[in-house]
Amino acid sequence: MTATGTDRADTAPAGAPGPDALHTDAVRALEAWRPADPEQDRLRLAYLRHLAEQPEGLYRSCLPAHITASAAVVDPDAGRVLLTLHPKVGRWLQMGGHCEPGDRDLASAALREATEESGIPDLVLLTRDGVPVPAKLDRHQVRCTGKDRPENTHLDVQYIAVAPPGAQALISEESLDLRWFDYDRLPELTDHSVRDLVARARELTG
Template sequence: MTTADHTTPQADALPADALHADAVRALESWAGTDAAQERLRDDYLAHLAERPDGLWRSCLPAHVTASALVIDPAAGRVLLTLHPKVGLWLQMGGHCEPGDRSLAAAALREGVEESGIAGLTLLTVAGEGPAPARLDRHQVRCAGKDRPENTHLDVQYIAVAPPGARELISEESLDLRWFGYDELPEPTDDALRRLVAVGRALTA
């Protein structure tokens, strides 16, 4: 079970095949919260088994991405970004990059870059390092508005903000704000609401 312990992944980068191996390991060792999540995990693993390049933006029509929901448990709030392409309030996240040594590292990097909060840490499984909270598969036009939609196989983590954290909006966001657990903004989607509910429970 995921606990409220949190950590910052180490800084040494790994080669691309090691990132692929880490993604497989992270998904194989993760237990979904319900049958739908288990099926998604199996689909992600099948994708990675078929595609050695399955973590990269260039892998079409689908690729694995990583995201982090930034939570301030003491204040009972989450930090959300208004995504310029999707037009929804969402958690921080995006594509894996060559310098990422793990899915957790990719999620943490995205969280730090898009929130401006350097002291984020990820929730962990006791003694085993950061663990996903949920999976979400969705369609997005990340290759450009004139290009066909492709599929993001998103692996979602929970990032805990230090007390008194101050956010700083990035160029990748139209807006960046804190919202109470029961005061989520519109427009958003059910996937974000489910992720907030999981993060709230795990950090209670």
């Protein structure tokens, strides 16, 4: 894989693709991706079924499940990953969140979230044949509609974002804390999904 940049899109500029284009791209990206792991392929097919059944399936308004996008921000030269201490979850996570109408594609959504939450402007996503591709998928339960509301499901599409060597992170209001961790010294308050994603990032950028 190689790394490539993607323009940030917080709002849809004139002539930009609309929500239907984002849906079309998500289907394209997931149909084109062929994970070697059978469980990951089962998740990929489940995501595609969700999108086939839900035209608005990429947005938080789609309940009980919706697609999200995230990215592990890594500095391969230093062998480290940047994690955020999420205020709602209380765990160290990769950067990520909900898709927005201005996002042209899933990769743009992942890169936008990674840039906003890391404060690093020059992140680049890993690509294959010049196209950003997912590193893995993760399906998990959350309460993104409110702590007193029922749990819903995030169908997360996870990418790898490479930071410039020695990049300095800047914490945002979305984080309780933001720190670099050595690949081999991840904090205790991480789950298997984060550890698996970091291992995948290490494999792909090593």
